[in-house]
Amino acid sequence: MKLRNFMAFALVLAMSASTSAFAADYSSLDPVELIGADASSNGAVCQQFGELVTQKVSDITGGKLTIDYHPNSDLGGDVDILRQVQSGDIDISVGQTAPVVSFVPDVAVFDLPMVFAKYDGETIDKVLNNPDSEFYQKLSASYEAQGYHLLGFLQNATYRLTTSNKELATLADFQGLQIRTMENANHMAFWTALGAEPTPLAWPEVYIALQNNTIAAQENAADTCLGANLQEVQKYLSCTNHILYLNEIIISKDNFEKLDPAYQEALQQAVSEAAAELRPKLAQIDADNKKGLEDGGMTITEYDADFYDTILNLDTVKQLYADIDAKVNGLGTILQNELAGN
Numbered sequence: 001m002k003l004r005n006f007m008a009f010a011l012v013l014a015m016s017a018s019t020s021a022f023a024a025d026y027s028s029l030d031p032v033e034l035i036g037a038d039a040s041s042n043g044a045v046c047q048q049f050g051e052l053v054t055q056k057v058s059d060i061t062g063g064k065l066t067i068d069y070h071p072n073s074d075l076g077g078d079v080d081i082l083r084q085v086q087s088g089d090i091d092i093s094v095g096q097t098a099p100v101v102s103f104v105p106d107v108a109v110f111d112l113p114m115v116f117a118k119y120d121g122e123t124i125d126k127v128l129n130n131p132d133s134e135f136y137q138k139l140s141a142s143y144e145a146q147g148y149h150l151l152g153f154l155q156n157a158t159y160r161l162t163t164s165n166k167e168l169a170t171l172a173d174f175q176g177l178q179i180r181t182m183e184n185a186n187h188m189a190f191w192t193a194l195g196a197e198p199t200p201l202a203w204p205e206v207y208i209a210l211q212n213n214t215i216a217a218q219e220n221a222a223d224t225c226l227g228a229n230l231q232e233v234q235k236y237l238s239c240t241n242h243i244l245y246l247n248e249i250i251i252s253k254d255n256f257e258k259l260d261p262a263y264q265e266a267l268q269q270a271v272s273e274a275a276a277e278l279r280p281k282l283a284q285i286d287a288d289n290k291k292g293l294e295d296g297g298m299t300i301t302e303y304d305a306d307f308y309d310t311i312l313n314l315d316t317v318k319q320l321y322a323d324i325d326a327k328v329n330g331l332g333t334i335l336q337n338e339l340a341g342n
Helices: 003-026 045-060 078-087 098-102 105-111 121-128 134-145 185-193 203-211 222-227 253-258 261-295 305-312 315-327 331-341
Strands: 032-038 065-070 092-096 148-154 159-164 178-181 197-200 217-221 236-244 247-252 299-301
Touching: 003 261, 032 045, 032 078, 045 065, 045 092, 045 247, 045 261, 065 261, 078 092, 078 098, 078 247, 092 098, 098 105, 105 134, 105 185, 105 236, 105 315, 105 331, 121 134, 121 261, 121 331, 134 148, 134 331, 148 253, 148 261, 159 222, 178 185, 178 203, 185 197, 185 315, 203 217, 217 222, 217 236, 222 261, 236 261, 247 253, 261 299, 305 315, 315 331
Parallel strands: 032 065, 032 092, 178 197, 178 217, 236 299
Antiparallel strands: 092 247, 148 247, 159 217, 159 236
């Protein structure tokens, strides 16, 4: 047998052996279909995350474990989906963390303002997605106590930003700033601590309110700002980086425990691979949207570490940190320590 033919034959044998070993992992298991859902807007990163996990878990298991995935509020809004996952009627939920606070109070740790602002995505990931980190273990236990199993987070150090009609170059510029915020007590308390005047407002009303100068500013991720054409009614984009843009994927605790361990591992592998694949895209999407806002006429303000330190050292902000930390059973302190240690 010629060397080339022998090598080709050996490669076929190796591939066949690999395929057989792969099939043996799941061949004795019954097929299982899970139900997954999100309430994101069409094409959002949240949807991409859920659909990529769906694809990968099927590939990993050779189609033995599959997810019937329903994006874009097909099975209800965030609260509806979370409630159904808690009861086990839906298996998997993908979404941002803010709505989860009503179900898992310790998730309010992510309301700590600017806690991630000085860190890169890799450093943050070492804490949020590291099963050996104390933060991950304690937060996971909080999810478990409420009937959920945490599978992982998707982020890459992109944030909610501030748009305004005036430049926000220094802390003094925030005094008296009328800013639209989410209706979240911790978020509003942060802006109040800076001397601003937070005003909850329904999102469909924000563009007109900014156009009419009823409010002077708002805060959101760059993609939301560009999608709403806020460059038409706002002059400045300030990278306040006050809240991390974070998506989670969770599964019903009871339904997860019913899965064969091989399927549990396959699902976790799919989540880890999907997050790793999408993370670079998050940074690029954020950069592209910021450029779109800049091209539309907005001036971008970046801040150095001293700016964040000045805000974090305000007595009012320190008190807010202490209040949130007390509510989340010390998770805020653990988070800060582990971020600094990485």
